Amino acid sequence: MALSRLSLRSNPFLKPSTTSIRRHVSTDTTPITIETAVPFESHLCDAPSRSVVTSSSEILSFFRDMARMRRTEIAADSLYKAKMIRGFCHLYDGQEALAVGMEAAITKKDAIITSYRDHCTFLGRGGELVEAFSELMGRKRGCSNGKGGSMHFYKKDACFYGGHGIVGAQIPLGCGLAFAQKYSKEEFVTFALYGDGAANQGQLFEALNIAALWDLPAILVCENNHYGMGTATWRSAKSPAYFKRGDYVPGLKVDGMDALAVKQACKFAKEHALKNGPIVLEMDTYRYHGHSMSDPGSTYRTRDEVSGVRQVRDPIERVRKLLLSYDIATEKELKDMEKEVRKEVDDAVAQAKESPVPEPSELFTNMYVKDCGVESFGADRKELKVTLT
Amino acid sequence: MWGILRRSAVDGGGFSSSSLGKTRFALVSARSYAAGSKEMTVRDALNSAIDEEMSADPKVFVMGEEVGQYQGAYKITKGLLEKYGPERVYDTPITEAGFTGIGVGAAYAGLKPVVEFMTFNFSMQAIDHIINSAAKSNYMSAGQINVPIVFRGPNGAAAGVGAQHSQCYAAWYASVPGLKVLAPYSAEDARGLLKAAIRDPDPVVFLENELLYGESFPISEEALDSSFCLPIGKAKIEREGKDVTITTFSKMVGFALKAAEKLAEEGISAEVINLRSIRPLDRATINASVRKTSRLVTVEEGFPQHGVCAEICASVVEESFSYLDAPVERIAGADVPMPYAANLERLALPQVEDIVRAAKRACYRSK
Numbered sequence: 166m167a168l169s170r171l172s173l174r175s176n177p178f179l180k181p182s183t184t185s186i187r188r189h190v191s192t193d194t195t196p197i198t199i200e201t202a203v204p205f206e207s208h209l210c211d212a213p214s215r216s217v218v219t220s221s222s223e224i225l226s227f228f229r230d231m232a233r234m235r236r237t238e239i240a241a242d243s244l245y246k247a248k249m250i251r252g253f254c255h256l257y258d259g260q261e262a263l264a265v266g267m268e269a270a271i272t273k274k275d276a277i278i279t280s281y282r283d284h285c286t287f288l289g290r291g292g293e294l295v296e297a298f299s300e301l302m303g304r305k306r307g308c309s310n311g312k313g314g315s316m317h318f319y320k321k322d323a324c325f326y327g328g329h330g331i332v333g334a335q336i337p338l339g340c341g342l343a344f345a346q347k348y349s350k351e352e353f354v355t356f357a358l359y360g361d362g363a364a365n366q367g368q369l370f371e372a373l374n375i376a377a378l379w380d381l382p383a384i385l386v387c388e389n390n391h392y393g394m395g396t397a398t399w400r401s402a403k404s405p406a407y408f409k410r411g412d413y414v415p416g417l418k419v420d421g422m423d424a425l426a427v428k429q430a431c432k433f434a435k436e437h438a439l440k441n442g443p444i445v446l447e448m449d450t451y452r453y454h455g456h457s458m459s460d461p462g463s464t465y466r467t468r469d470e471v472s473g474v475r476q477v478r479d480p481i482e483r484v485r486k487l488l489l490s491y492d493i494a495t496e497k498e499l500k501d502m503e504k505e506v507r508k509e510v511d512d513a514v515a516q517a518k519e520s521p522v523p524e525p526s527e528l529f530t531n532m533y534v535k536d537c538g539v540e541s542f543g544a545d546r547k548e549l550k551v552t553l554t
Numbered sequence: 555m556w557g558i559l560r561r562s563a564v565d566g567g568g569f570s571s572s573s574l575g576k577t578r579f580a581l582v583s584a585r586s587y588a589a590g591s592k593e594m595t596v597r598d599a600l601n602s603a604i605d606e607e608m609s610a611d612p613k614v615f616v617m618g619e620e621v622g623q624y625q626g627a628y629k630i631t632k633g634l635l636e637k638y639g640p641e642r643v644y645d646t647p648i649t650e651a652g653f654t655g656i657g658v659g660a661a662y663a664g665l666k667p668v669v670e671f672m673t674f675n676f677s678m679q680a681i682d683h684i685i686n687s688a689a690k691s692n693y694m695s696a697g698q699i700n701v702p703i704v705f706r707g708p709n710g711a712a713a714g715v716g717a718q719h720s721q722c723y724a725a726w727y728a729s730v731p732g733l734k735v736l737a738p739y740s741a742e743d744a745r746g747l748l749k750a751a752i753r754d755p756d757p758v759v760f761l762e763n764e765l766l767y768g769e770s771f772p773i774s775e776e777a778l779d780s781s782f783c784l785p786i787g788k789a790k791i792e793r794e795g796k797d798v799t800i801t802t803f804s805k806m807v808g809f810a811l812k813a814a815e816k817l818a819e820e821g822i823s824a825e826v827i828n829l830r831s832i833r834p835l836d837r838a839t840i841n842a843s844v845r846k847t848s849r850l851v852t853v854e855e856g857f858p859q860h861g862v863c864a865e866i867c868a869s870v871v872e873e874s875f876s877y878l879d880a881p882v883e884r885i886a887g888a889d890v891p892m893p894y895a896a897n898l899e900r901l902a903l904p905q906v907e908d909i910v911r912a913a914k915r916a917c918y919r920s921k
Binding site: 276278309310311312313317319320321326327328329330331334336337338339340341342343344345346348349367368370371372374375378379530531532533534535537538539540541546547 | 615641644646647649651652653654655656657658659660661662663664665682683686687691692693694695696697698699700702731732734754755756785786787834837872
């Protein structure tokens, strides 16, 4: 809108002219350059610049998207305690900057694959809230029709390949996605996300070796939240410098709680991977919840540590401060935005609760694409026998 | 019916340097009845199947240890690197977990990998990817992520390779919903099933047999055509009979056919079923045969406990109990790790006389 173009000039510190019309800041894409708070550390490469080119609309979208992710995880926590979500539920609150920063640097044709801590990654790829909550509650409307559960969210049309329950398996799979991108001569890359626990997996090194030999556009992203379940990094890794563990593969260590730093690193990594093959990114991040809903998260770390990170490094608060100091939005506007997001999430939860459970016949669907007249059986095969078609 | 007319080749393995670039020649042990009919080794059948599918579909590629420059540890992929280049045939390091995961990831993205395990014993290093990453993905994603991959390689016992290199994985993989598990016997099986497997949009475990690679079988014009495919999930009745049904797969089909010849001399007419497909298992054909003969001998090379034979026995007991005139007989590998000494190895594997004896028991002709 004309007003916003006039109001945000190249100097972001000038107060925009206030009128009775609300500023349409969410559409302003005038470039703003912001320095990351923490420098990048690099291994076998030159670190990218700390100056990140962004815009007020982008920073605002970070805020909204992270707020949505945060509320989603908190809602999931309540639903789990109400026993509406069963089994495993691994929450991402604290790590939101990673999901939004990455999306800002890439396209929906670049692929992402991650572990079981996948709710927010799914949302970042464009997944709908109602699909996420429905899946968590095992309903038909779920992104996997209720058949996957928390750990198995997928969105193939946005090149999001899950959602994997076996620690470390997603890394070779991600290198395989990169292989396919190179094979098809597409100029896209794959981000394979894994944790500090998975960073010690043998298959990571096997896959990275092949990725380096074959120059695959694979970016291995270690979401180092400092705990592999209940085991701190110093107890599980002889060398916890995860960005250096690629040895002959370049690496970058990034402040994973800073969405802009994440964006810069992912942009850098994509350019690198397309020209030079694999690269390892280590994102220094933190999860507020325990490993999963079965883990209080307080037996292996102090409450002071958790609240300390929340006070000093929370990704949403950092973006809020940025928005306020650059005068992109007022406190009230941001609070209103959070209220909207909260309502969005609550509505989605309500909608998801309305969704029916899958039909019993769904027990037998999707085993094969081509069923070729195969039979399948229920627990009592004389009672329940189905010919798959 | 061509029955068991074939030449047998003695091939102790694909590692000898003399095998590089040479077609295997064989000892003639039987006369070919059908004059003018073509013959083909299982090795050539597999090679031609992969070649044709690679030619037809640019998404098909081959990956595994020594599949390229070495021409294949057992020469199954011979000539493919020269013909299609390094962008279609990939030599991998000796890292099954890594390269199998990469193959499955490539299949997620829509490519059609043919992943070779030098033997299926090494597939255990990658079994998480075969089962958790490949077999279950279509289901867990409610149809979003299908995995059109083929895992192939020699399975079961070879000759003198010892305990760690001789296991049969048919029962393990066939128990997993979401996988298809095939086991060819003849050259026609090899061609038709492998082509079907490569074209199939689901993950297929393709269990070959090293000792069959050098065997020649008659092959029809139809089977030589590049569009030839065999249906997955259908067994083949190799020899019709009326007194006892013998079911088996892979190398044991040859043994069962020899056993049927011996039984015929004693007036017992055995029907030999070549399963071809372990999952899906052709229960219909097996049960129809048992309802005809009333007796079943089920044969496999692998470990007996929880094996393929156990599943077939259960199926027949469930579906055709009142047709059985005798308990189901099971002939399987011995319940021991494979020993090295030749005499012990022979004792550890089913022999023709074991199948004959079991068939006679089922026919009340012996204790």
